[in-house]
Amino acid sequence: MSSIFSLFFKKFFKYKDSRKGNFNDTSQFEDREMARKRHDDDSGIFQGRYVKFELGRFTDPFIYGRYQIFEEVKKDLDRLNSGSKVLDLGSGTGHLCKFIRDKGFEVKGLDPSKEMLSYARNNFPDIGFCEGVSAQLPFEDGEFDYVVSIEVLRYLNPKDVAKTYSEIFRVLKPSGFFNVTHVNRWATDFYVIYYTVIRFFITLSGKKYHNCYFTTASEEEDLIRKSGFLKTKSLGRMFASIRIGYKFGIFIGRLYALVLEVVNKKQVFKGRLKNFSGHLIIRGFKE
Ligand SMILES: C[S@@+](CC[C@H](N)C(=O)[O-])C[C@H]1O[C@@H](n2cnc3c(N)ncnc32)[C@H](O)[C@@H]1O
16 A cells, blocks of 8 residues: 555656656656657648648637737748848748748758658748757857747757757847747646646656646746846737637637637737736847
């Protein structure tokens, strides 16, 4: 009996440690590998989702969120001079690279998943995609004007996230800036609760569940400034509860999203409200 209790507590405290970010080096690389493997396995799902992109923002909650994120990326691209070089970190199936290329910029994509890279190269043969991880970028110092990373850091552990900021700092030109998205710890879809429960039981059964890096705007901005960036800005996009709406079916989800658009069309959240939104968007500026 006592050994069952000891197993339970061992698993529980190991699990709690990982939530606090006390990762040893092994889990840093394990998490990195799990993120890659998961996306190898899910690459077909991502490809299918982007194929539906043309059907409009209400198609599903994934696409709804991407429409909002792409609006933010467009704002960044509007600030860039022509001829600017852009890096899409964790480029997946390459659809954001296409969006950037279509706005007239030179863009490179990087991803560790061979399956994702295969879709990306097939989708957009004229764009350069390379294999690699965000914490060890295979690029020269000061090569890019702008780095963007959409829904990537969320799968990494805290050490890799911190290393990624240092690497972004290194590959950006002195006037460069970046935009990354994160999972809000207090998002009103309550994903943190769902994830924590699932992870708890999976960990208890002796398996490892992929990491999810929950954060807040102020925690992340502090970390980014520690990596050398002089200025940071953050905001939230999308009512997170829209994701819950879609759980009740496509009709209810779309209706709920439509009603919320009447209340707040753009769903751009600043101040404290950003910490409850569906996507936390953080920008860092080198100067
Ligand atoms: C949720 S997908 C997002 C893809 C794309 N950014 C988008 O928004 O469509 C996350 C991507 O991050 C990639 N990824 C996972 N671990 C990574 C790492 N350590 N460095 C860079 N990318 C990584 C995955 O292979 C996957 O393509």
